[in-house]
Amino acid sequence: MHYTFELSTYNRLELVDITDQILHIIKTSKLKSGTAIIYIPHTTAAVTIIENYDPSVTSDINAVLSRLIPHNIHYAHTEGNADAHIKAALIGSSRTVFFENDEILFGTWQGIFFCEFDGPRRRKVFIKIIAD
């Protein structure tokens, strides 16, 4: 009914390109065309679609998010990862893409990125494929 894969992150903040894993699942589904919804079952991680050509884009995103939502200021949530919860709420736990003939209908430089905000951890990604 849904697909799952796991990944490991190695840093507290890390944006991991998971496009190949999603594409592999789309091919596994044997569907010619449809919609793939990517869902992150974690409260301190998220998923987004960004440029996958220049890796400096990911470091810019983490730098800006950490300036706006710092790690070590006072928060009511005292487990030391309140910033991660807020970033995850903002970016969001799911993204949706379309596919046709085993290709995701991306723009030229788009990729799907798992957003780790409280790593390193072992994480899961859920995918649902909806046929056209």
Added chain:
Amino acid sequence: MHYTFELSTYNRLELVDITDQILHIIKTSKLKSGTAIIYIPHTTAAVTIIENYDPSVTSDINAVLSRLIPHNIHYAHTEGNADAHIKAALIGSSRTVFFENDEILFGTWQGIFFCEFDGPRRRKVFIKIIAD
């Protein structure tokens, strides 16, 4: 074709756990498995998925959002709720979850939260269920 429920908010800023209402609608649909899309038909409210265990996470989110997008600075929109419009545009008007056997495929601590940014008000939530 779609489900609706209403809720009341009691403060200007309030994150309300609506997981139980969504789960009730999923059960009402009698579907074994599928996708539920939650949509907020308001321009000063939103929906997100966050930790539902420690309520201090919701106050941290509102504190950070209000620091980044203050209520009482000058805005072009002069109805006194420009901040609420901007927060809603950022967080977004919909979230998507998967379900199987009357359970939402959440991570351990996830819950679906209605984000009130301009309350108190009477609000609506729309839900669409897509069968697998």
Added chain:
Amino acid sequence: MHYTFELSTYNRLELVDITDQILHIIKTSKLKSGTAIIYIPHTTAAVTIIENYDPSVTSDINAVLSRLIPHNIHYAHTEGNADAHIKAALIGSSRTVFFENDEILFGTWQGIFFCEFDGPRRRKVFIKIIAD
């Protein structure tokens, strides 16, 4: 399988109301009811749902985003549009709406807006219609 339309933007930052184009595509589908997913195949643009009545809301959104994520500070990505990539990652590349009887199930003042963060450019919008 999916619908596409193009639009032109005329400024670096511009929020363009694309509700009419989406509604036209929904009518073209001849479906009585369903879900429309709007997807932006670009890494420096996004889509969101905001008030479409007072145009000052769009200038407030751009003013706040540009204060939080300035254009001309130092970024690792040196093509001069790192801010656009970050804004797009935050707002997101897709939004979902429901429709019934040729109407989008909006709140009173909602509209769908293409978010240009690195214009002026010629841009594309993809739409997928999922029948109930």
